[in-house]
Amino acid sequence: MDLAITTKLVFRTLLARKGRSFLTILGIVIGIAGVIIIIALGAGAKSLIIGQITKLGSDLLSVQPGKSNEKGPPAQLFGIVITTLANSDADAIRESGQVPHAKAVFGAVMGSVSVTWQNRTIDTNFMGTEYSMPQVINIPIASGQFFSQQEGEGNANVAVLGATVVDELFSNTGVNPVGQVIKVRSASQTEAGGIPLRVVGVTKKQGSSLFLDLDDQVFMPLAIGQQQLLGIHYLRAIDIKVDSPANIQQTINDVTNLLKQRHHIRTEADVDFTVRNIADAIDILSTVTSALSLFLTSMAAISLIVGGIGILNIMLATVAERTREIGLRKAVGANNSAVRNQFLLEAGTLTFFGGIIGIIIGVVASYLISLVMRYLGYDWAFVVSLGSVVLAIGVSILTGIIFGLYPALKASKLNPIDALRYE
Amino acid sequence: MEKLIRVENLKKEYTNDDVITPVLHDMSFSIAEGEFVAIMGPSGSGKSTLMHILSFLDRPTYGLYEFEGRDTKKFDDNYLATLRNERVGFVFQSFNLLARTTVLDNVKLPLIYSKKGDHDELAKKALESVGLSHRLNYYTNQISGGEKQRVAIARALVCDPAVIFADEPTGNLDSKSGNAVMHILQKLNSDGHTIILVTHETDTANHAKRIIRIRDGEIISDEKVQNRTIADGERDLVK
Numbered sequence: 001m002d003l004a005i006t007t008k009l010v011f012r013t014l015l016a017r018k019g020r021s022f023l024t025i026l027g028i029v030i031g032i033a034g035v036i037i038i039i040a041l042g043a044g045a046k047s048l049i050i051g052q053i054t055k056l057g058s059d060l061l062s063v064q065p066g067k068s069n070e071k072g073p074p075a076q077l078f079g080i081v082i083t084t085l086a087n088s089d090a091d092a093i094r095e096s097g098q099v100p101h102a103k104a105v106f107g108a109v110m111g112s113v114s115v116t117w118q119n120r121t122i123d124t125n126f127m128g129t130e131y132s133m134p135q136v137i138n139i140p141i142a143s144g145q146f147f148s149q150q151e152g153e154g155n156a157n158v159a160v161l162g163a164t165v166v167d168e169l170f171s172n173t174g175v176n177p178v179g180q181v182i183k184v185r186s187a188s189q190t191e192a193g194g195i196p197l198r199v200v201g202v203t204k205k206q207g208s209s210l211f212l213d214l215d216d217q218v219f220m221p222l223a224i225g226q227q228q229l230l231g232i233h234y235l236r237a238i239d240i241k242v243d244s245p246a247n248i249q250q251t252i253n254d255v256t257n258l259l260k261q262r263h264h265i266r267t268e269a270d271v272d273f274t275v276r277n278i279a280d281a282i283d284i285l286s287t288v289t290s291a292l293s294l295f296l297t298s299m300a301a302i303s304l305i306v307g308g309i310g311i312l313n314i315m316l317a318t319v320a321e322r323t324r325e326i327g328l329r330k331a332v333g334a335n336n337s338a339v340r341n342q343f344l345l346e347a348g349t350l351t352f353f354g355g356i357i358g359i360i361i362g363v364v365a366s367y368l369i370s371l372v373m374r375y376l377g378y379d380w381a382f383v384v385s386l387g388s389v390v391l392a393i394g395v396s397i398l399t400g401i402i403f404g405l406y407p408a409l410k411a412s413k414l415n416p417i418d419a420l421r422y423e
Numbered sequence: 424m425e426k427l428i429r430v431e432n433l434k435k436e437y438t439n440d441d442v443i444t445p446v447l448h449d450m451s452f453s454i455a456e457g458e459f460v461a462i463m464g465p466s467g468s469g470k471s472t473l474m475h476i477l478s479f480l481d482r483p484t485y486g487l488y489e490f491e492g493r494d495t496k497k498f499d500d501n502y503l504a505t506l507r508n509e510r511v512g513f514v515f516q517s518f519n520l521l522a523r524t525t526v527l528d529n530v531k532l533p534l535i536y537s538k539k540g541d542h543d544e545l546a547k548k549a550l551e552s553v554g555l556s557h558r559l560n561y562y563t564n565q566i567s568g569g570e571k572q573r574v575a576i577a578r579a580l581v582c583d584p585a586v587i588f589a590d591e592p593t594g595n596l597d598s599k600s601g602n603a604v605m606h607i608l609q610k611l612n613s614d615g616h617t618i619i620l621v622t623h624e625t626d627t628a629n630h631a632k633r634i635i636r637i638r639d640g641e642i643i644s645d646e647k648v649q650n651r652t653i654a655d656g657e658r659d660l661v662k
Contacts, residue, residue, distance in 0.1 A: 005535050009535070012524075016523050324519060325521060327519075328519045328521070329536075330480075330504065330507075331478075331480060331507060331513050331519075332507065332508060332513065332532055332536065332578070333504055333505065333507045333508020333509070333533055333536035334504065334508075334535075334536045335500065335501045335504035335536075336500065336501075336504075337501075338536060416480050417475050420515065420519065
């Protein structure tokens, strides 16, 4: 009995019971769609995180005030204001020679601010920072330039605008923001006016990030943000670029020792700062994502097993229902393997098409999810790997064969006499 | 005439939970090519068991069964399937046609398991010989009982078997349709096909040329039919 005829036979049988065939494979469809979606989501999340790494640079260290345990969030997140990180700490890291692998360093403060240009006012974020910031964090400039060392250290009244700020403040005016004068006013300053700043540069749009939105930001020299806008004398962060990823651990140790010494700290309990390695944080996130998608994939795999049991059930019912047909086939010359193959092929065909439908649903759903994520501003890649599709097809056919084997063997071993008499 | 079937001291027992039930005792007979034999007996006599053994659906417990001069004991299950396909045709009391399937496809069923080519042509030829050329593409639920049994005969014929086994072929039919079926069997026999008919009705058995009567698993008589009934089913065969 050749394959072409068997296949034709199988298709005819399955199509004669369309409704039942569809319900039979529903479990497989859901399982496969689940696997595809979860693998795609995992890949999308990973690409998002990797995108963040390249944006921030994996050789970045960040010193934040306040102690926090290794994996926990910085104390600042809980609204605790810690004032121990000083401008001189940043200078010491840069100049003391005790942190030889620090390639570039900047100290920064952050806050929210009202920005006025002519009669337009918007609310946005600001960073008081040092001219060296672009050496640490990649800030692509669309026009003009980042403020210079002279402007930065001299606390010149200059600003660099993020792309979103430009879009909102200068929309539909056709005016080149570079050279324009804006006025900034912190939320705590109630009197009119504000600090006039000349725009020297505009950044390129980068898309939002899990860590920092560089588009919705006004960058200005440190002292302007720190003293004039916030009226404080400490830093919110010191970011350090390490010359090579290999030296990250060394640099963490160097910075920790230097700051302990400067802050006169003798015991671990007194440590009032945290040195964070962004690559590590991302590694942890990445591990969590992988673990989560493995976990979810195995949940989906369980639904495949459930779907397979559905196949087993229906195939057993089919064999019982078609006992007379099996007897007849044997009487007219079908041997055991021909009967077995017919039912195996039936189960395999069912689950194969279940797999195909599941893949289509999974791919469409993953695509829709990626559209939603992009609409929300995340740099979300739509990744459906060929590997996951091949895996899904393989698993679905295998499910059919594994769960179809027992019913098929049962059918093949039926005694033709009993089968013909079966009512 | 060549001996097609030779049975010597054939016995069949069924074992169920260590209880041995003998069904056939010590049967010996032979059937030559071209014969039309009725195996007759009341229900429980063992006639169906005998037919199952002769048609390779079952095996004897003891004794010799030679088919076309060869001892069947040595044949494995796959070869028995091949014999059922190539050398034997079946006609059942309850037709056993596939539902939701056309007449033509039903007749083609044995060809699926054979090495023969040109399935359509062979099936059409078989249907023509039972007068059903006009029903090729009908579904089996669209034709009458008599026509169903004629489809079954066409299916039995399609692989050109050495012998056709008909198990109560008229049992589910009215007398007119039954007559047509018997007519076809007689016609096939006169064309040279060997036919073995299993029945419990004397009227039906009288269509054969020879009757083997069995009771309680033993042959009680084996004789030629004296006043053979010739079925006149010609009218039913006309389109």
